[in-house]
Amino acid sequence: MNEMTDPTVIGQRTPRVDGEYKLTGRAGYTGELHVEDMLYGYPVPATIAHGVLTSLDVDAARGMPGVVDILHHRRVPKLYRSPNSMGHGDQVSEIRLPFEDERIHYHGQYVALVVAETFDQARAAAHAVVARYRQEDDARPSLLLTDAEGDLLEEEGDSRGDPDAAFERAAVTLDETYCIEAESHLQMEMHATLAEWRGKRLIVHESTQGVVYQRNALARTFDLPQEDVEVISHYIGSGFGNKLFMWPHAIATAAAAQLVGRPVKTVLPRQQDMLTAGNRPASRQRIRLGAERDGTLTSIRHDSTTETSTVDRYVDSCGGATPSAYACDNVAISQRILPVNHGTPCPMRAPGEVSGVYALEAAIDELAIALAMDPVELRLHNYAQHDPQSGLPWSSKQLDKCLRSAADRFGWSQRDPGIGAMRDGDEIIGYGMASATWSAGRQPCEARVELRADGSVFAACGTQDIGTGTYTIVAQTAAELTGVPVERVDVKLGESSLPAGPLSGGSMTTATTLPAVAAAVRDAVDALKEIVTKPEGAFAGVDPDALQVRDGGLASEDKHISFAELLAMHDVASVNGKGQAAPGGEQEEYSFRSFGAHFVEVRWDPGISRLRVSRVVSSIDVGRAINPLAARNQVEGAIVMGIGMGILEKLEYDPRDARLMNSNASDYRVAVHADMPEVVDVELLDYPDFRFNEFGARGIGEIGLTGVGPAIANAVHHATGKRFRTLPITVDKLVEALG
Amino acid sequence: MKDYSEHSPDATVPVHLTLNGEPVSVDVTPNAILLDVLREQLQLGGTKKGCDHGQCGACTVHVDGIAMNSCLRLAVMCEGQEVTTIEGLAEADGRLHPVQQAFLERDAYQCGYCTPGQIMSATAMLDDERIASDDAAVREAMSGNICRCGAYRNILAAIQDARQQMQGADPARSDLASEVRS
Known part of the structure; x- marks a missing residue:
């Protein structure tokens, strides 16, 4: 029996259970926490990107009011590098420890951390630290400013068939290179750490997408038993990937707290956050396509290069979605990385695949034009009915419905494909579309649930809510399975001491967490049944399996008693349920992926050189949306970020010395209210994927971003006749190309 | 001063x-x-x-x-x-300000970090007679408040709901955010 075929709470639009805290300022994000005797940390960033720290004069700063200590490479407690293993859960964002040596690898690398009584004092003293450098002149400023090829990663490559030979034989071919500039996550809350030592125990409040990973990594770094480290993160001002794994500021802050014997709080200034705490690396991707005249794809080659730093090897695998994208017998992908003098890149929303989908879907658009085919038809013509990479059937794939439904609502059939053929007053209108996709992943997870005598339900899991709505969907799950109202469910997340839960990343949290919560609910119900069916129990003599859970209580054929009453009758405060869940044999039987389609209208006004996105119509297939209110919001927000990727966002590194030139929220441009298209029409298809998990949900954080960039680029081509193959398509590029 | x-x-x-x-x-x-x-x-x-x-x-x-x-x-x-x-901003008894209530109902946030700023700007804007009430004017006036989660569509809908509420009318379910396809 599947209890989730006709749910009453799951799948309902549900206001966030943590909403009032966020709306009234009481939520308590890391940077605004206070503990007794707390000091403030303020890092001193390197002002060069490549060279050596030749001297560091901290004497003047040390003597300033309120300054308690200054950490640097000659004054730092013994630290160890984390083993940095995904498998063992101690992955970090940057393997180099803070203050390891005098080598400077990137602009903003910490050369010191000032610790003072107040924030103002720490900042003032940080500005008074005098660092001198020997800058070296062979800094590498960006992948896109060099012809260097980078290092080929054999393990990231894949192929089937003979794509080279098929390309040579193909009637129609395309061979183009697509680039995306480096991007900043620019999550609204900067990274923040509050570290406190209680004896040999380390308690860290961190704005993180992974309390368990950071707990493990801190234990390795400070050579502590894992049990003596606690990481807490109740509210997170988002992260989009740059808070998945620990960064050096957290280590520096905990080290400072250890050195001075008092709690220390460090909130990265925005500039330092952008310099040191992750970015989406620039990518350069060569796509080669071969096709028959009727549009049948015969060869796909996708060769990608992305940036990493000189202190770590981050791989933003672009080609991941390509082998499964189209029914094509001959496919090859490859991946290279090139070290540059930037802070270490890290995953950013739909990491790798969003870049790869851009290149592939822009190339498919170019191929459609070469074939004089409608780009929607070309995609449907090469539709992958099963996963051509694994050979397995899809668990559920509704991409064809997405393409047709979104095309219909958009009015694609009214498109005049001629370049610049559609006008509205002074504006030239361009239509573009692209497919969206993101893998559906799931991890092992544990959870704990209590049924309490006050009638409430308590649910706990060591995962996080980064704004996606995890608190709410956990509450919905417990409510669905107990019949207790959502508002009577207390959810605790974001503590590493809770049952081990997943990273908030990869769109895996929902599918990972909810089955474990469900198992814990059932275990708690079993614990209650065990009590009440004892000889002295309220349901004495009743077969536990015959007792139904209904409306917040247990029901036999002749009576219903609430959990609260039952617990009170037996003088029990609560029953406890433990649950765990993990992916199983279904992984050998099916391929799991989410799909979607974006249709975009842009308007180009050549008279005033203005390009804007005026309309986005999307259909998204993610299985079931647990909370459609928050799920639509995720997709709409991803579309906004996609507009940034398409026409606005670019980290600009000085070509001479690799220093980041726009490390602030103004010069790095993101979409604001006024950039919103007049129409954003998101449809969530409702095809629950019960082969993936009992809730039928595949996760929704990333998919909305994939496909937006190429849909915009394709629309710009339709409007202007110019094929821009580097994102973002900024106004200066349009003016240069179009006059 | x-x-x-x-x-x-x-x-x-x-x-x-x-x-x-x-x-x-x-x-x-x-x-x-x-x-x-x-x-x-x-x-x-x-x-x-x-x-x-x-x-x-x-x-x-x-x-x-x-x-x-x-x-x-x-x-x-x-x-x-x-x-x-x-x-x-909320009433002493904990009752949410109409803008806060509209943000809750419209899911006009995700991570919640920009939310206090959005709400403080929105409440001041709704009191500012110089700013027109149409969607474009609201978008322009609110553009000093970045929401990186991109909840702009719901924020706009919430502000317009609250405007109706504060004028004593029923919240107008404008075409902007009312359709539910789930």
Whole structure:
């Protein structure tokens, strides 16, 4: 029996259970926490990107009011590098420890951390630290400013068939290179750490997408038993990937707290956050396509290069979605990385695949034009009915419905494909579309649930809510399975001491967490049944399996008693349920992926050189949306970020010395209210994927971003006749190309 | 505003203001920023720091009824003024302000970090007769408040709902955010 075929709470639009805290300022994000005797940390960033720290004069700063200590490479407690293993859960964002040596690898690398009584004092003293450098002149400023090829990663490559030979034989071919500039996550809350030592125990409040990973990594770094480290993160001002794994500021802050014997709080200034705490690396991707005249794809080659730093090897695998994208017998992908003098890149929303989908879907658009085919038809013509990479059937794939439904609502059939053929007053209108996709992943997870005598339900899991709505969907799950109202469910997340839960990343949290919560609910119900069916129990003599859970209580054929009453009758405060869940044999039987389609209208006004996105119509297939209110919001927000990727966002590194030139929220441009298209029409298809998990949900954080960039680029081509193959398509590029 | 030009930068001076309706005296250094005084000295964390440069709007508060970036304002400038933060917006009995309530119902946020600033800007804007009520005018007026989660569509819908609510009408389910396809 599947209890989730006709749910009453799951799948309902549900206001966030943590909403009032966020709306009234009481939520308590890391940077605004206070503990007794707390000091403030303020890092001193390197002002060069490549060279050596030749001297560091901290004497003047040390003597300033309120300054308690200054950490640097000659004054730092013994630290160890984390083993940095995904498998063992101690992955970090940057393997180099803070203050390891005098080598400077990137602009903003910490050369010191000032610790003072107040924030103002720490900042003032940080500005008074005098660092001198020997800058070296062979800094590498960006992948896109060099012809260097980078290092080929054999393990990231894949192929089937003979794509080279098929390309040579193909009637129609395309061979183009697509680039995306480096991007900043620019999550609204900067990274923040509050570290406190209680004896040999380390308690860290961190704005993180992974309390368990950071707990493990801190234990390795400070050579502590894992049990003596606690990481807490109740509210997170988002992260989009740059808070998945620990960064050096957290280590520096905990080290400072250890050195001075008092709690220390460090909130990265925005500039330092952008310099040191992750970015989406620039990518350069060569796509080669071969096709028959009727549009049948015969060869796909996708060769990608992305940036990493000189202190770590981050791989933003672009080609991941390509082998499964189209029914094509001959496919090859490859991946290279090139070290540059930037802070270490890290995953950013739909990491790798969003870049790869851009290149592939822009190339498919170019191929459609070469074939004089409608780009929607070309995609449907090469539709992958099963996963051509694994050979397995899809668990559920509704991409064809997405393409047709979104095309219909958009009015694609009214498109005049001629370049610049559609006008509205002074504006030239361009239509573009692209497919969206993101893998559906799931991890092992544990959870704990209590049924309490006050009638409430308590649910706990060591995962996080980064704004996606995890608190709410956990509450919905417990409510669905107990019949207790959502508002009577207390959810605790974001503590590493809770049952081990997943990273908030990869769109895996929902599918990972909810089955474990469900198992814990059932275990708690079993614990209650065990009590009440004892000889002295309220349901004495009743077969536990015959007792139904209904409306917040247990029901036999002749009576219903609430959990609260039952617990009170037996003088029990609560029953406890433990649950765990993990992916199983279904992984050998099916391929799991989410799909979607974006249709975009842009308007180009050549008279005033203005390009804007005026309309986005999307259909998204993610299985079931647990909370459609928050799920639509995720997709709409991803579309906004996609507009940034398409026409606005670019980290600009000085070509001479690799220093980041726009490390602030103004010069790095993101979409604001006024950039919103007049129409954003998101449809969530409702095809629950019960082969993936009992809730039928595949996760929704990333998919909305994939496909937006190429849909915009394709629309710009339709409007202007110019094929821009580097994102973002900024106004200066349009003016240069179009006059 | 008093003249502190001869004052030592390390010494503190008292500032008297009305904060969320209550009289408050706080000793601050002359260069202390209102945002930092609110968050660190007065431990009112609802006002957020997102950039410290007046670029993101997360720190928006009302000073004598006008929305301001508190990161661009010295605390000493607030002598004798009324400062309202997100903590002071709901009713004393906990009832949410109509804008807060509309944000809840419209899911006009995700991570919630820009939300206090969005709400403080929106409440001031709704009181500002110079700003027209159409969607485009609201988008323009709200563009000093970045929401990186991109909940702009729901924020706009929430503001327009609250406008209706505050005018005593039923919340107009504008075509912008009313359709539910789930």
